[in-house]
Amino acid sequence: MFALESRWLWSVALAVVLFFPVRQLIWVLAVRREQRQTGGQVPDENVRRHLKGRAGVTSALLCLIFAAVYGGIILGVGR
Numbered sequence: 001m002f003a004l005e006s007r008w009l010w011s012v013a014l015a016v017v018l019f020f021p022v023r024q025l026i027w028v029l030a031v032r033r034e035q036r037q038t039g040g041q042v043p044d045e046n047v048r049r050h051l052k053g054r055a056g057v058t059s060a061l062l063c064l065i066f067a068a069v070y071g072g073i074i075l076g077v078g079r
Contacts, residue, residue, distance in 0.1 A: 007071050014067035015060075022063055027055035 030051040034043045043051070 007075050008068075010075070011064070011067040011071040014070065015063040018063040018067065019059055023052075023055050023059040026059050027052050030055055 031043060031048060034047065034051065035041065
């Protein structure tokens, strides 16, 4: 189950589990930054949708890279 061959399976599973909370965190930070830049106004729906898409791409890349590196370390790749 924790064999080196299944490293990519575990990496994808970890990336999927991390994706949603990381995307939400990045999105909230982006909306708050947008509010600060516009003087406290809440961004409209189109801007929030755009920011959520950007947060999704960023979090997908970040989670996949983190999960692959973490899986490699835990399963002992390179030992």
